[in-house]
Amino acid sequence: MGRVKEWLMKRRFLEIFCMLLAGVCFLSTGATAGKTYIWHDKDGNVHFSDRPPHPDQAGSDIQERQFKEAPRPEAKPITISDNPIEHAIQSTFRLTNRKGGGSGFFINDKGLAITAKHVVQGATYSMKAELAGQKKKYSVKIIKKSRKNDLALIRVMIKKPTPYLEIRKTDTLIRGEPVWVVGNPLLAFKETVTSGIFSRIFPEKDFKKELKVKAPYKGDWIQFSASVIGGNSGGPVVDKDGRLIGVVSLGFKAYNAINLAVPASYIEKNFATQLK
Amino acid sequence: MGRVKEWLMKRRFLEIFCMLLAGVCFLSTGATAGKTYIWHDKDGNVHFSDRPPHPDQAGSDIQERQFKEAPRPEAKPITISDNPIEHAIQSTFRLTNRKGGGSGFFINDKGLAITAKHVVQGATYSMKAELAGQKKKYSVKIIKKSRKNDLALIRVMIKKPTPYLEIRKTDTLIRGEPVWVVGNPLLAFKETVTSGIFSRIFPEKDFKKELKVKAPYKGDWIQFSASVIGGNSGGPVVDKDGRLIGVVSLGFKAYNAINLAVPASYIEKNFATQLK
Amino acid sequence: MGRVKEWLMKRRFLEIFCMLLAGVCFLSTGATAGKTYIWHDKDGNVHFSDRPPHPDQAGSDIQERQFKEAPRPEAKPITISDNPIEHAIQSTFRLTNRKGGGSGFFINDKGLAITAKHVVQGATYSMKAELAGQKKKYSVKIIKKSRKNDLALIRVMIKKPTPYLEIRKTDTLIRGEPVWVVGNPLLAFKETVTSGIFSRIFPEKDFKKELKVKAPYKGDWIQFSASVIGGNSGGPVVDKDGRLIGVVSLGFKAYNAINLAVPASYIEKNFATQLK
Numbered sequence: 167m168g169r170v171k172e173w174l175m176k177r178r179f180l181e182i183f184c185m186l187l188a189g190v191c192f193l194s195t196g197a198t199a200g201k202t203y204i205w206h207d208k209d210g211n212v213h214f215s216d217r218p219p220h221p222d223q224a225g226s227d228i229q230e231r232q233f234k235e236a237p238r239p240e241a242k243p244i245t246i247s248d249n250p251i252e253h254a255i256q257s258t259f260r261l262t263n264r265k266g267g268g269s270g271f272f273i274n275d276k277g278l279a280i281t282a283k284h285v286v287q288g289a290t291y292s293m294k295a296e297l298a299g300q301k302k303k304y305s306v307k308i309i310k311k312s313r314k315n316d317l318a319l320i321r322v323m324i325k326k327p328t329p330y331l332e333i334r335k336t337d338t339l340i341r342g343e344p345v346w347v348v349g350n351p352l353l354a355f356k357e358t359v360t361s362g363i364f365s366r367i368f369p370e371k372d373f374k375k376e377l378k379v380k381a382p383y384k385g386d387w388i389q390f391s392a393s394v395i396g397g398n399s400g401g402p403v404v405d406k407d408g409r410l411i412g413v414v415s416l417g418f419k420a421y422n423a424i425n426l427a428v429p430a431s432y433i434e435k436n437f438a439t440q441l442k
Numbered sequence: 443m444g445r446v447k448e449w450l451m452k453r454r455f456l457e458i459f460c461m462l463l464a465g466v467c468f469l470s471t472g473a474t475a476g477k478t479y480i481w482h483d484k485d486g487n488v489h490f491s492d493r494p495p496h497p498d499q500a501g502s503d504i505q506e507r508q509f510k511e512a513p514r515p516e517a518k519p520i521t522i523s524d525n526p527i528e529h530a531i532q533s534t535f536r537l538t539n540r541k542g543g544g545s546g547f548f549i550n551d552k553g554l555a556i557t558a559k560h561v562v563q564g565a566t567y568s569m570k571a572e573l574a575g576q577k578k579k580y581s582v583k584i585i586k587k588s589r590k591n592d593l594a595l596i597r598v599m600i601k602k603p604t605p606y607l608e609i610r611k612t613d614t615l616i617r618g619e620p621v622w623v624v625g626n627p628l629l630a631f632k633e634t635v636t637s638g639i640f641s642r643i644f645p646e647k648d649f650k651k652e653l654k655v656k657a658p659y660k661g662d663w664i665q666f667s668a669s670v671i672g673g674n675s676g677g678p679v680v681d682k683d684g685r686l687i688g689v690v691s692l693g694f695k696a697y698n699a700i701n702l703a704v705p706a707s708y709i710e711k712n713f714a715t716q717l718k
Numbered sequence: 719m720g721r722v723k724e725w726l727m728k729r730r731f732l733e734i735f736c737m738l739l740a741g742v743c744f745l746s747t748g749a750t751a752g753k754t755y756i757w758h759d760k761d762g763n764v765h766f767s768d769r770p771p772h773p774d775q776a777g778s779d780i781q782e783r784q785f786k787e788a789p790r791p792e793a794k795p796i797t798i799s800d801n802p803i804e805h806a807i808q809s810t811f812r813l814t815n816r817k818g819g820g821s822g823f824f825i826n827d828k829g830l831a832i833t834a835k836h837v838v839q840g841a842t843y844s845m846k847a848e849l850a851g852q853k854k855k856y857s858v859k860i861i862k863k864s865r866k867n868d869l870a871l872i873r874v875m876i877k878k879p880t881p882y883l884e885i886r887k888t889d890t891l892i893r894g895e896p897v898w899v900v901g902n903p904l905l906a907f908k909e910t911v912t913s914g915i916f917s918r919i920f921p922e923k924d925f926k927k928e929l930k931v932k933a934p935y936k937g938d939w940i941q942f943s944a945s946v947i948g949g950n951s952g953g954p955v956v957d958k959d960g961r962l963i964g965v966v967s968l969g970f971k972a973y974n975a976i977n978l979a980v981p982a983s984y985i986e987k988n989f990a991t992q993l994k
Binding site: 289298340341342346362366368372377389391416420421422423424 | 749801806898904906909910911912913944945947974980
């Protein structure tokens with residue numbers, strides 16, 4: 167948060183490599199994200215295509231796997247896009263008040279959502295949520311802050327059904343597998359995705375044993391290599407199927423290829439009562 | 443450019459992690475990039491192999507897609523390699539004069555090429571192009587600078603047919619899809635490739651609204667996560683098929699996972715007359 | 719090494735984005751890396767799965783390729799995991815003495831291993847090796863330091879068979895292909911993986927010609943884009959099949975997307991007698 171605030175003050179002075187001025191005419195552009203598909207066949211291969219998979223090739227198999235691993239109250243997720251990364255972007259929002267902010271994401275279709283505790287901790291001004299592709303800002307209610315982990319359960323006061331992320335069990339992660347992070351780096355860059363890999367489980371004891379600092383929270387961590395910075399806190403780390411792996415929490419100023427997220431499995435451990 | 447110049451002065455003093463001296467005997471080495479293949483089958487899967495795909499598996503299908511999406515005057519592109527990234531490297535060159543420089547790349551087989559306007563803007567000394575794997579430096583003629591975008595159309599004075607990049611329409615991009623950047627980071631590292639993902643379309647209005655700075659050029663931007671630095675300006679951002687997505691233009695000192703490129707679709711908007 | 723030492727002194731003061739304290743109750747967690755599989759079918763596709771490939775789909779084909787390219791004295795490699803990245807992690811260890819350290823990895827099942835020469839150069843205190851997932855520290859004997867390259871052949875004094883990396887010939891590398899780096903960044907982060915791409919062969923002459931500094935070692939280099947930092951030195955750069963591409967040696971403070979490794983082919987050139 168300190169870093170976020172520092173950034174908010176400095177962002178007027180962002181140094182850009184090249185600031186030469188060009189003409190002032192407005193250039194109309196049709197540049198938008200098109201309707202395209204990323205999907206996985208029954209063998210787990212990733213496909214990029216401008217048409218959806220043939221029913222024989224994919225679809226039902228993937229959905230079944232998701233339901234088996236993380237059953238949810240709803241019968242069917244609100245699917246915004248067949249592109250799992252696009253779906254993750256649509257399930258993520260920016261959280262701000264006049265002092266700072268971070269990122270958050272939905273975990274059911276009724277506006278229930280997760281962010282990092284340190285994003286809402288001590289927020290004296292109430293927070294607003296800005297959803298992907300929408301101008302309206304929604305009110306946010308804090309339901310419960312975890313005592314042990316950098317997690318908070320919140321509700322975005324929206325009446326329409328919300329797209330949301332399936333939770334992947336932490337003990338199924340594969341070291342070296344690709345991950346994507348969605349969020350609002352420096353708060354100013356909305357709907358931003360970076361990629362990297364799941365590096366390992368960073369054990370709680372290594373804060374004291376290896377880093378010689380007190381662990382800021384309890385429990386173990388997802389160590390991943392995708393770049394993050396202030397404003398990403400509370401945003402999701404997802405796998406190639408768009409399933410939640412972790413919640414962005416800690417980074418190290420010295421080196422941006424090591425970052426820590428709260429394991430997705432901790433969400434149900436912390437908020438079991440509220441998620442029923 | 444300021445950053446590039448700063449770098450040119452400092453590069454004698456590049457701090458290397460380890461500078462312990464070893465023996466002085468020359469070690470002959472056969473280390474070179476070999477003849478190998480990256481290709482995509484009909485389902486879009488990526489294959490790395492030391493032999494070309496069987497005719498049943500790939501080939502014609504990919505070429506047809508390229509021609510449909512970006513028809514060009516020539517009947518057949520000059521294909522240097524079946525590896526699309528290798529082809530992109532061969533289509534890219536280093537631009538330098540005694541004051542600085544950047545990168546550029548061919549868009550037809552007759553030496554017509556693109557770079558960033560800020561690379562050639564105010565260049566009081568004429569620029570030379572150094573092609574991949576060649577010692578000769580070719581003269582460069584500036585044909586037209588865009589009034590609105592950070593783009594310049596140039597011609598490299600070469601008589602042999604040049605390999606070049608197909609242009610991919612910007613409205614077909616998929617958020618989260620992989621990208622590669624080819625160029626000359628710090629000007630000193632030639633034929634260098636980095637990778638990342640297409641993050642989103644960064645809208646022109648966000649310069650003022652979110653970054654609180656005046657937009658340096660008109661129009662929207664390709665926001666991508668691959669690392670770039672001074673010397674990459676004007677170089678291509680390509681997709682897995684080696685097709686042009688954008689032209690490297692802006693980076694932010696504070697964070698190297700957010701960089702901006704001019705959308706490839708702007709090339710035809712700016713230089714329609716010259717490209718006929 | 720200078721950078722490593724600087725880091726060892728500073729690591730007590732690592733600045734973490736967020737250091738707000740949470741509750742003090744211990745949260746028991748089942749979060750560990752599970753038994754899962756990454757494998758490649760006969761066409762070279764990458765599969766992530768929680769079950770091993772069917773015998774018809776993969777297996778023997780991949781092993782045959784490895785043996786053809788890098789025959790080793792042993793009849794069969796000690797395979798710790800069907801996940802090539804997991805296998806690379808298990809084949810890598812942390813090297814430390816009271817002054818600093820780095821990374822190293824096994825090249826046969828009898829404890830023979832490689833590290834960077836600058837990791838063991840001038841080490842007045844003997845080094846210990848910490849293997850993945852083990853608490854015991856093993857003694858290390860330096861067998862031979864290369865005169866020309868940043869390589870040292872060492873032996874870890876262990877009696878059990880050791881997992882090890884197959885060596886891939888440097889002239890088979892494909893520009894733009896994905897790579898993984900395993901090691902101990904900042905020495906404090908054990909068993910850490912980052913990813914990037916093989917960018918190109920950096921020729922020895924470019925130190926003088928382009929960087930204007932004296933080449934610290936003889937021979938050419940593997941230029942790759944994966945992030946590394948002090949503590950990674952001596953660790954392996956591997957391909958998608960877990961085969962050794964290079965040994966991490968040099969980085970540039972100014973830009974972390976350009977790093978240099980000693981080509982894997984130099985290992986046999988330097989230590990042919992010892993490897994018989």
